[in-house]
Amino acid sequence: MAAIRVEQVNERYGLDDPLPVQFVNYWKRTIQWDLGESYLTGRSVNDILKDKAKNSIRLGIWAIIIEIIVGISVGVYSAIRRYSLIDKASTVTTAVASAIPVFVLGYILQYAFAVYPNKQGWPDWMRLRTSNIGPPGSGDGTWFLFFIPTGEQWRYLLLPAITLDSVSTALAARMTRGSMLEVLNADFMRTARAKGLDERHIVTRHGLRNAMLPVVTLIGIDFGTTIGAAVLTETVFSWPGLGSTIASAVSDRDLPVILGLTLVVVLVYSIVNLLVDVSYAWFDPRVRLGGGAK
Amino acid sequence: MGDSMTTSPRNGPGTGEVLLSVQGLVAGFDTDAGRVQAVDDLSFDIHRGEVFSVVGESGSGKSVTAMTIMGLLPTLKVSAGQILWHGRDLLDLPDEEMRAVRGNQIAMVFQDPLTAFNPVHTIGRQIGEAGRIHRGLSKKQARLEAIDKLGLVGIPEPHKRADMYPHEFSGGMRQRAKAAMAIMNDPDLLIADEPTTALDVTVQAQVLEVLVAIKDEIDSAIMLITHDLGVVAGLSDRVMVMYAGRQAELAGVNDLFYRTHHPYTLGLLASLPSLVGSDDEPLVPIPGSPPSLVHRPSGCPFHPRCASAEDPGRCASEVPQLRIVATDHLAACHFAEEVASGDRDPRTVDRGAEA
């Protein structure tokens, strides 16, 4: 009985073929964008991808928005008002934020904003949600323009988004501060002062764009960290995205799902890094492609 | 000439309207090792139309003086003195009014032209910026004027160059562009801090000529800061030699070169190749190195390196004050007259012995 079953399985997945043949077959299918099907559910990986990717993208967009807005503005402010109270506070906060593991932070936030208010019997509007992407039965309709939450939706999004980008935001703030401090001491800033510019213009016109160069690289490199954090965050908040799917596939040993989704993630990651390289040219005319005079 | 000495007799000779008058400036920095006196009891005037050179080794306080006039040293502590600009003390000016002076009435050409430009903006935009903030020019007007200024400093095809980035310029062109940036608002005073150090010799000469030509064109004055006495010879009107934050000598350029009253100036001249004196005269470097500003020597700051010093004696114990040693000629040496007459010049004695 068991032997027959093994035979069926082997035949279905081509496990009888010699290893090199299996390998070639795998890549043949993959190049045609057939990522196979889940050992566990039999569902095609392409289907799973279509289903889960959009949720990951939504979460990722918000993480990057928060990273850029909060991280960069905190970093710039810390650099300009060096040694101020806010600078010191943000230095400590960023150090702590980059040391707390994503999943620990996730549970701390869950406890503070959902479990504790619930225990205290606070009114429902004061509690945030900690599980799933939205109210039961809510479809894609609760998203405006694909990624902007409406109604109840934001209460589901807030905690995962903050958790996901805690580390990146801390890194971005620290990096911006450092690079801004360096730029503030550059010779061309002295030139700008010698021209009689006031400090606000010196910072906005001459400082920011130069200071953004290393930060742009960071955001690119850091996208890998964000992906890693997404695996953990989505697991903590049962957010039905690629990360939590990969994590559960790993504990289920569902190899086609692991392979297929990882491949997609790596592709996206490479494309993002390419975009970062290209955006560099806008920030820094020295690396502009084909650079010379026009 | 004497009628032009409008402030104190210590300020030396000069002609024309007094633009800038520095009086008794004492300033320094607080460090872990204590207060470092970068500039000590400095007084001089700069007149419209002249090229006023400040010469000294690094650490002599010449750059600090320039930066103080511009108000660009936030950590500097001024403990005494005034910097009068058209009669107003720049040191007392509120930030906003000081900004209106900077880049408008007084402009500066910095040492390193590569790092002095912002790499992410075009040259034209950076030159025009001073016009936009001080005179409210539109972007278009500012660009047109920037092109004019680029042409004025001798950059070919300025309308094309204006849209290029700093890294697309050569070193000499960048230095010219720096000059163009400084004259955007026709300033009354151009401060040039070692404007040619990074350039090769032929380009140096061109850039300096351009600076002087611009000065005449817009009827301003130049304060030229350099460590190289050779650079100042051809184009200065007056020269101030600084040592360890103090004035050593201040005189018209010919007086300074040919009727030298300070051993340090003599030393600088001796280390110059074939500018004065005969060709077979050997180059003589000044022995030793400039003193630390934290642990100043007692008496005359130059005495440990001075071949003519009386040590032990006056030179080691008493700080020589800057005084009039001849008409329109100031020097800070106890034995200025003997130095000038050759009585205390060891080289003269040596040469005499050889001959």
Place this chain on the structure above:
Amino acid sequence: MSAEPSSGAAGSPSDLRDFWRRFRANRLAVLGLAFMVALVVVAVLAPQIAPYGEAERSSVFRGPPSWDHPFGTDGIGRDVFSRVVLGSRVSLKIGALATAISLIIGVGFGGLAGFFGGWVDGLVMRITDIFLAIPYIVLAVAIASVFGRSQNAIIVVLGLTGWLAIARIVRSSFLSLKELEYVEAARALGFSNSRIMFKHILPNALQPIIVYGTIAVGVTILSEAALSFLGVGPQDPTPAWGLMIADGKGSLSNAPHLVLFPGLAISLTILSLQMIGDGLRDALDPKLR
């Protein structure tokens, strides 16, 4: 980083005193060092300190912190304090050994690439590019799901994935150091390549390696916790901190201490290592301030 041959690498007593004086000036780094020293002592004496065994059960399930159980008990009645104390051994062992593997691979590859340049450099850099093109956690998860779930497997996985940054840092120091005159001199004296690399260049490249190595231990411990949390690390009843959090996540509302204490242990350990790393960097290379 500094390319100055004389600074930092030397070990004369006055250098060490000087170094310690600068390190001490950074209070956070000293605090971090104190915590790490305490943690190492706890790890060494863990069996003596822990009042209960790692799998020893009591009759109290998910009990709150009390005199008997200062950190409470978990879902099957085990003492959380004892498990956190014993878990320090797991974390430190994995962190130290995996970082050691990363350092050996990273210094080896980075050193070869930087010293020989040319195609060796190209090859090593392409390898790191490829590895870097895969997000770290995803890579570790994928490898771990193949290698199995023992502690040793995790050490190998983290060691094999953690060397990329080290290799790049070592490469760039070697690149600049090999141009220096004393290396030229060693070449002129006919020293072998390996002697030049290990005796003349490596000691001067140590500063960044020490600084990054310290931080890397923290990163490794963090990754170990993440892998354990995802269920691809050591298995129950091993008291791995990440695993304890995963076990406790279901009872967040009635027993938050199950997540809090192991979480605190991980966070403080990583924070301490980061602060030590910062302190080392400042103390080794004052120019970087």
